[in-house]
Amino acid sequence: MNYLELPPQPHPLVSYLRVGKLLYWSLVLFLLESWFYWVQFEGSLEQSSLFWVAFWFSCFLFSFVHIFLVIMDGWSRFQNYKRAKDLFFIHGFNSRIPEMYLGSKCQRNAAIVAAEELGYTDEIMDYFHGRGIRWYHYIPYFMLHDPLFLFRNYFWERTFLEKVYESKFDYRRLHLERAI
Numbered sequence: 001m002n003y004l005e006l007p008p009q010p011h012p013l014v015s016y017l018r019v020g021k022l023l024y025w026s027l028v029l030f031l032l033e034s035w036f037y038w039v040q041f042e043g044s045l046e047q048s049s050l051f052w053v054a055f056w057f058s059c060f061l062f063s064f065v066h067i068f069l070v071i072m073d074g075w076s077r078f079q080n081y082k083r084a085k086d087l088f089f090i091h092g093f094n095s096r097i098p099e100m101y102l103g104s105k106c107q108r109n110a111a112i113v114a115a116e117e118l119g120y121t122d123e124i125m126d127y128f129h130g131r132g133i134r135w136y137h138y139i140p141y142f143m144l145h146d147p148l149f150l151f152r153n154y155f156w157e158r159t160f161l162e163k164v165y166e167s168k169f170d171y172r173r174l175h176l177e178r179a180i
Contacts, residue, residue: 076162
């Protein structure tokens with residue numbers, strides 16, 4: 001893609017929120033859920049029933065830990081987005097780029113947002129549709145193929161610990177330079 005053809009670019013915060021929109025909705029749910037479980041836990045302390053104390057505290061811990069996992073997942077998807085956007089900008093739309101992001105709905109969303117911001121909306125949607133991927137495919141494919149995924153390094157590295165990626169281009173500046 002030529003920087004002269006670059007469409008208007010959103011602020012990075014807008015892109016960050018668009019990339020992780022599903023994750024951030026679930027973050028709100030986990031926050032509410034954690035609050036609910038904490039209130040139930042406090043109530044069970046007054047009743048002094050060990051079973052209910054343990055039950056509500058374990059529910060709270062499960063939900064509370066997910067808050068941090070969702071935040072880390074959103075950050076990792078933003079790294080995927082920045083890498084995909086650079087690749088689309090350098091190489092144009094190439095089917096090998098979205099192929100790297102087939103694993104999960106969140107990874108595909110990162111690639112879709114990157115492609116949309118560069119004007120490749122139709123191409124990437126057609127590509128994913130051609131691969132048989134539909135809007136309701138939320139469960140990551142690796143979970144179906146490997147039931148022991150929680151014990152694999154690739155899961156933790158790819159889902160929550162994606163390496164920092166520094167974008168090679170300042171797309172907003174490139175767009176503004178084009179306007180001058």
